[in-house]
Amino acid sequence: xxxxxxxxxxxxxxxxxxxxxxxxxxxxxxxxxEPARLRAGRxxxxxxxxxxxxxxxxxxxxxxxxxxxxxxxxxxFDLGYSFYSHASVSSLIADRLPxxxxxxxxxxxxxxxxxxxxxxxxxxxxxxxLDHAAMGGALVFISAPEFWLGLVALxxxxxxxxxxxxxxxxxxxxxxxxxxxxxxxxxxxxxLVLAAGFAAIYxxxxxxxxxxxxxxxxxxxxxxxxxSERRVVLRHxxxxxxxPLITVLGLDIGTLLGGAxxxxxxxxxxxxxxxxxxxxxxxxxxxxxxxxxxxxxxxVLANIVVDISYAYLDPRVRLR
Amino acid sequence: MLHKGARxxxxxxxxxxxxxxxxxxxxxxxxxxxxxxxxxxPLGQKLYGKHRGGTLIVYDHEDFEHLDPGEAYxxxxxxxxxxxxxxxxxxxPNSATTLKPDVAAAPPIISNGGRTLTVHIRPHIYFxxxxxxxxxxxxxxxxxDRGANPNVANPYFGSYFGDLVGAEAAKGGPIPxxxxxxxxxxxxxxxxxxxxxxxxxxxxxxxSPVPPEFVKPLDAHSPTTYGTEYLVATGPYMLKSNSQGxxxxxxxxxxxxxxxxxxxxxxxxxxxxxxYLNQIDVNVxxxxxxIGxxxxxxxxxxxxxxxxxxxxxxxxxxxxxxxxxxxxxxxYYASLDNARGPFTNIDLRKAVxxxxxxxxxxxxxxxxxxxxxxxxxxxxxxAGFQAAGGAAGLRVDYxxxxxxxxxxxAKYMKLAGYPSGKYTGSKTLQVVGSNGxxxxxxxxxxxQALQNLGFKTHLSLLEQSAxxxxxxxxxxxxIDVCPNVGWARDFADPQTVLYLPFDGHxxxxxxxxxxxxxxxxxxxxxxxxxxxxxxxxxxxxxxxxIDDMLVQDAVAAPEVYASDAQIEGSDVEGxxxxxxxxxxxYDFTSLK
Numbered sequence: 001x002x003x004x005x006x007x008x009x010x011x012x013x014x015x016x017x018x019x020x021x022x023x024x025x026x027x028x029x030x031x032x033x034e035p036a037r038l039r040a041g042r043x044x045x046x047x048x049x050x051x052x053x054x055x056x057x058x059x060x061x062x063x064x065x066x067x068x069x070x071x072x073x074x075x076x077f078d079l080g081y082s083f084y085s086h087a088s089v090s091s092l093i094a095d096r097l098p099x100x101x102x103x104x105x106x107x108x109x110x111x112x113x114x115x116x117x118x119x120x121x122x123x124x125x126x127x128x129x130l131d132h133a134a135m136g137g138a139l140v141f142i143s144a145p146e147f148w149l150g151l152v153a154l155x156x157x158x159x160x161x162x163x164x165x166x167x168x169x170x171x172x173x174x175x176x177x178x179x180x181x182x183x184x185x186x187x188x189x190x191x192l193v194l195a196a197g198f199a200a201i202y203x204x205x206x207x208x209x210x211x212x213x214x215x216x217x218x219x220x221x222x223x224x225x226x227x228s229e230r231r232v233v234l235r236h237x238x239x240x241x242x243x244p245l246i247t248v249l250g251l252d253i254g255t256l257l258g259g260a261x262x263x264x265x266x267x268x269x270x271x272x273x274x275x276x277x278x279x280x281x282x283x284x285x286x287x288x289x290x291x292x293x294x295x296x297x298x299x300v301l302a303n304i305v306v307d308i309s310y311a312y313l314d315p316r317v318r319l320r
Numbered sequence: 321m322l323h324k325g326a327r328x329x330x331x332x333x334x335x336x337x338x339x340x341x342x343x344x345x346x347x348x349x350x351x352x353x354x355x356x357x358x359x360x361x362p363l364g365q366k367l368y369g370k371h372r373g374g375t376l377i378v379y380d381h382e383d384f385e386h387l388d389p390g391e392a393y394x395x396x397x398x399x400x401x402x403x404x405x406x407x408x409x410x411x412x413p414n415s416a417t418t419l420k421p422d423v424a425a426a427p428p429i430i431s432n433g434g435r436t437l438t439v440h441i442r443p444h445i446y447f448x449x450x451x452x453x454x455x456x457x458x459x460x461x462x463x464x465d466r467g468a469n470p471n472v473a474n475p476y477f478g479s480y481f482g483d484l485v486g487a488e489a490a491k492g493g494p495i496p497x498x499x500x501x502x503x504x505x506x507x508x509x510x511x512x513x514x515x516x517x518x519x520x521x522x523x524x525x526x527x528s529p530v531p532p533e534f535v536k537p538l539d540a541h542s543p544t545t546y547g548t549e550y551l552v553a554t555g556p557y558m559l560k561s562n563s564q565g566x567x568x569x570x571x572x573x574x575x576x577x578x579x580x581x582x583x584x585x586x587x588x589x590x591x592x593x594x595x596y597l598n599q600i601d602v603n604v605x606x607x608x609x610x611i612g613x614x615x616x617x618x619x620x621x622x623x624x625x626x627x628x629x630x631x632x633x634x635x636x637x638x639x640x641x642x643x644x645x646x647x648x649x650x651x652y653y654a655s656l657d658n659a660r661g662p663f664t665n666i667d668l669r670k671a672v673x674x675x676x677x678x679x680x681x682x683x684x685x686x687x688x689x690x691x692x693x694x695x696x697x698x699x700x701x702x703a704g705f706q707a708a709g710g711a712a713g714l715r716v717d718y719x720x721x722x723x724x725x726x727x728x729x730a731k732y733m734k735l736a737g738y739p740s741g742k743y744t745g746s747k748t749l750q751v752v753g754s755n756g757x758x759x760x761x762x763x764x765x766x767x768q769a770l771q772n773l774g775f776k777t778h779l780s781l782l783e784q785s786a787x788x789x790x791x792x793x794x795x796x797x798x799i800d801v802c803p804n805v806g807w808a809r810d811f812a813d814p815q816t817v818l819y820l821p822f823d824g825h826x827x828x829x830x831x832x833x834x835x836x837x838x839x840x841x842x843x844x845x846x847x848x849x850x851x852x853x854x855x856x857x858x859x860x861x862x863x864x865x866i867d868d869m870l871v872q873d874a875v876a877a878p879e880v881y882a883s884d885a886q887i888e889g890s891d892v893e894g895x896x897x898x899x900x901x902x903x904x905x906y907d908f909t910s911l912k
Contacts, residue, residue: 034785034789034790034830037788037789037793037830037831046828046829046830046831047470048470048473048474048475048478049830049831051470051473052473052543055471055542055543082574084383084385084574085383085548085568085574085575086543086545086548086549087548087568087574092574092575095573151607151609151610154610154613155613160613160614160617160618161610161613161614161617169610169614170606170607170610170611170614171379171603171605171606171614265605265606265607266606266607266610268603268605268606268607268610270573270575270576270605274575274605275575278382278383278575278605281382281783282383283785
């Protein structure tokens with residue numbers, strides 16, 4: 001088991017290295033703003049531009065820049081400095097991460113509770129009006145772009161601009177430690193919007209998986225043994241059907257911790273996603289690189305956690 | 321300078337509904353700009369005698385670029401800097417042409433045939449904590465000295481302060497051409513008789529006094545940490561800071577918020593600004609259409625950057641008293657490569673000018689309140705605009721029909737050697753535009769005009785900074801047409817509108833603002849002469865004549881004069897800076 005985890009971690013490091021290299025190359029190859037010019041101004045003299053390029057290390061060959069970057073991470077956990085604010089990327093990410101974690105954690109709880117419940121009900125009441133309504137509704141939420149759904153939610157329910165002003169709207173995010181009540185209130189709408197699409201996917205996924213499991217022999221055996229239907233479904237059916245959800249959940253959490261970009265932008269939540277979005281529009285490469293690396297790190301870790309959890313949830317799986 | 325928000329996105333104002341309303345154009349023909357609330361006749365802005373107190377909420381979906389007066393060069397940064405720092409001279413918000421002494425006590429005394437300026441500084445102006453001392457002439461000298469410091473990377477030092485004696489060799493240390501004979505007097509010695517232009521440049525933030533004892537150690541860092549961590553105020557407001565004067569993490573959270581509070585050391589007796597507000601809270605980030613809604617439905621908020629097109633439409637229709645359009649925000653034109661390719665032929669350039677449907681571009685930008693057809697290169701509000709023909713521009717046939725005139729275009733195509741009236745060469749034009757809105761639509765109109773003339777085109781639409789930095793400002797890329805470039809003045813002098821974009825000497829291998837590589841010896845010589853002309857009326861005339869030459873040479877295809885939109889909450893008595901593309905002036909804005 002330990003050997004497995006170590007091996008996966010080493011692969012993870014290799015993957016992160018590749019992601020970093022790819023980001024470097026993409027930033028260099030694709031048309032984007034010239035950081036030195038953006039920093040120095042469009043009418044800056046060539047000398048001023050050259051100085052800024054030197055100052056930012058942009059005058060070095062790309063492989064040297066990449067080597068310096070990796071060296072900084074490995075030796076000092078230094079992700080570099082923003083081209084604009086000159087703040088350290090690590091501190092900027094650390095400053096933004098609590099908002100992103102808050103957003104992701106609440107949304108995960110909501111979509112798991114609703115998605116799993118709806119999936120089970122739909123599977124158990126297959127082809128009933130409840131099933132049709134639930135799956136129809138799920139299709140709507142899957143199809144609706146998150147960005148659009150967020151705007152609709154704000155225009156309907158936000159305290160400042162909504163038709164039914166009942167919940168704090170965009171820009172109301174408050175840190176958990178600053179004011180837990182306000183923190184909770186400010187995240188209700190973003191949680192619901194972010195969870196809506198995921199809950200719909202999970203509900204459909206679980207329904208399909210559960211229907212398949214409920215048709216298997218061991219379920220018939222359980223029923224034949226006289227177990228209650230509730231026990232059959234929850235104990236024997238859901239346990240078997242939930243594996244695909246675990247796989248997806250791990251990846252989704254990993255992705256979200258890297259920043260729920262659209263939701264953070266719409267609801268003006270100062271999280272990692274918005275940090276990344278702003279950095280992309282400003283060609284602030286160190287931040288882009290840092291946030292991409294963070295997202296990749298979370299996905300790698302989430303994958304490892306998912307694989308390990310398989311062994312506990314499914315007796316047929318053994319880690320080697 | 322570039323337009324407000326041009327770094328990432330220019331003002332986006334494509335509002336078809338405005339067109340349907342058939343709005344009358346706001347005053348675009350005069351030397352003086354007018355501030356207009358939508359749906360009303362033009363109003364002068366009420367500047368004095370308003371309610372004091374309160375906190376203004378400012379929404380800004382983009383972050384600030386630079387808060388160092390030595391580095392800042394954007395309309396949105398200026399809104400904060402002109403509330404916090406005071407240059408030697410400044411424009412009151414309702415004027416784009418008349419400078420007022422600010423830290424200076426009076427207009428400069430110009431002597432030595434326009435080679436020397438003597439400026440007296442007001443006494444009793446104090447720096448904010450933790451410096452807490454009176455401003456003197458040495459602080460102004462240091463502020464300008466540091467413009468040449470590579471760690472500061474001032475974007476316009478060479479253009480406007482390069483005529484100071486010894487400026488060429490300056491690296492941040494004392495510039496020989498700046499003397500401070502006493503604590504209230506500063507003397508500038510120039511190598512050329514360019515005092516009028518230099519006087520205008522003293523309205524830029526670079527002339528705002530900076531305390532050397534506090535800032536020199538910060539300037540030793542590469543890049544300087546002044547403006548990113550620390551800032552000392554002389555204006556009515558300061559960034560909320562700790563006792564050491566550090567604002568980073570206190571009054572400014574990058575990408576999140578910025579807080580301006582009253583500067584306890586500000587002396588209102590030395591300042592013409594009323595400073596009604598107690599505090600200004602800037603919220604950075606968010607989605608543009610949400611921000612717009614928040615502002616329109618608020619009582620105490622404004623949007624600092626350009627509102628989304630849908631919000632402009634909504635504001636015009638439902639909140640007409642909460643939206644303003646400021647004429648004279650700058651120009652948009654299509655650069656044509658004068659140096660190589662088909663557009664070295666002047667008749668082909670004239671054909672494009674004649675064919676281009678400028679009215680369609682006005683529509684793409686939101687109609688006649690948001691833009692007016694451009695007829696020449698000086699724009700409303702800039703000295704020389706009227707002398708160069710006003711709104712109608714120079715009377716030449718290719719300039720007569722803003723809706724596009726295929727007949728005149730065909731005439732010039734024939735003169736260019738294409739008897740059919742269509743281009744028959746093998747060249748495929750490289751056209752690089754912006755993928756933002758409404759720039760994309762504007763680029764399509766230009767592209768269509770080129771195709772109507774028979775050109776084969778390859779149109780690439782990119783993120784705006786990429787369009788500028790990788791293509792349109794790099795002559796080696798050999799881009800034939802850049803349909804989304806533009807310009808706005810740095811201050812009232814017409815040289816700031818025409819010199820960098822059209823003088824052959826201004827062409828650089830990268831970061832080139834002369835997008836079409838215009839390099840006509842006659843125009844260059846006229847500019848050389850005009851730069852040395854002393855006196856505002858004489859300069860206006862000289863640059864108006866150059867403007868005529870640019871039109872006669874059809875150096876680019878003009879599109880529109882921009883009028884930027886601003887929105888405010890219901891209880892905000894917002895005041896726009898007419899000299900700064902209509903950006904909010906926090907020193908004059910108040911709450912009811």
